Amino acid sequence: MDRADIINSVKPTEEQKIFQRDYFRILLLEHDIDANGKAIDEASKKKDIIECYRLLKMAFIPYSILYDNLKHLGIYGNKDSELTSLIKQLRVNLEQMNHLRNKMSGHLDGEIIDKAIQWQPTLFSQSTVDDKTILQISYFGLRD
Numbered sequence: 001m002d003r004a005d006i007i008n009s010v011k012p013t014e015e016q017k018i019f020q021r022d023y024f025r026i027l028l029l030e031h032d033i034d035a036n037g038k039a040i041d042e043a044s045k046k047k048d049i050i051e052c053y054r055l056l057k058m059a060f061i062p063y064s065i066l067y068d069n070l071k072h073l074g075i076y077g078n079k080d081s082e083l084t085s086l087i088k089q090l091r092v093n094l095e096q097m098n099h100l101r102n103k104m105s106g107h108l109d110g111e112i113i114d115k116a117i118q119w120q121p122t123l124f125s126q127s128t129v130d131d132k133t134i135l136q137i138s139y140f141g142l143r144d
Contacts, residue, residue, distance in 0.1 A: 022076075025069055032062035050135050053104075060101035067094035 012020060036059035043051040070091055077083030116138070117123060123138065 022073060026073070029062045029066050029069075033059070033066075036062070057101065057104050060097055060104070063094055063097045064101060067091065067098055070094070 036055060040052055040055045040059060043055055070087065074084075074087055077087055120138070123134065
């Protein structure tokens with residue numbers, strides 16, 4: 001029997017394919033969440049507030065993906081009342097994180113940027129032209 005025959009003889013069932021996809025999904029999300037946390041920790045040790053802010057925005061992405069995938073992953077705990085309760089609370093927390101992500105990222109559409117400029121007129125003052133705090137001021141303008 002050659003390699004192709006062996007591979008074809010152990011084809012997973014549809015249920016096994018679902019488990020494999022979910023495992024793959026969880027594996028990647030867990031890694032991203034862990035790696036983002038470590039990167040934020042390193043940036044905070046260096047007291048690099050802009051990098052912390054940027055990384056925090058990036059850290060919301062896997063949580064958003066997890067939120068979107070909870071409907072698929074919820075099947076694994078649907079018979080356990082404690083796990084179901086934890087998943088329900090996780091869903092609420094992830095929804096709040098998604099809201100924070102949207103606030104922090106500021107969508108960068110024209111209306112949002114116009115308001116940020118209005119709220120942070122110092123962006124275009126002579127004193128900030130060569131100032132390294134211009135990014136902090138820009139991010140601060142997007143938060144409202």
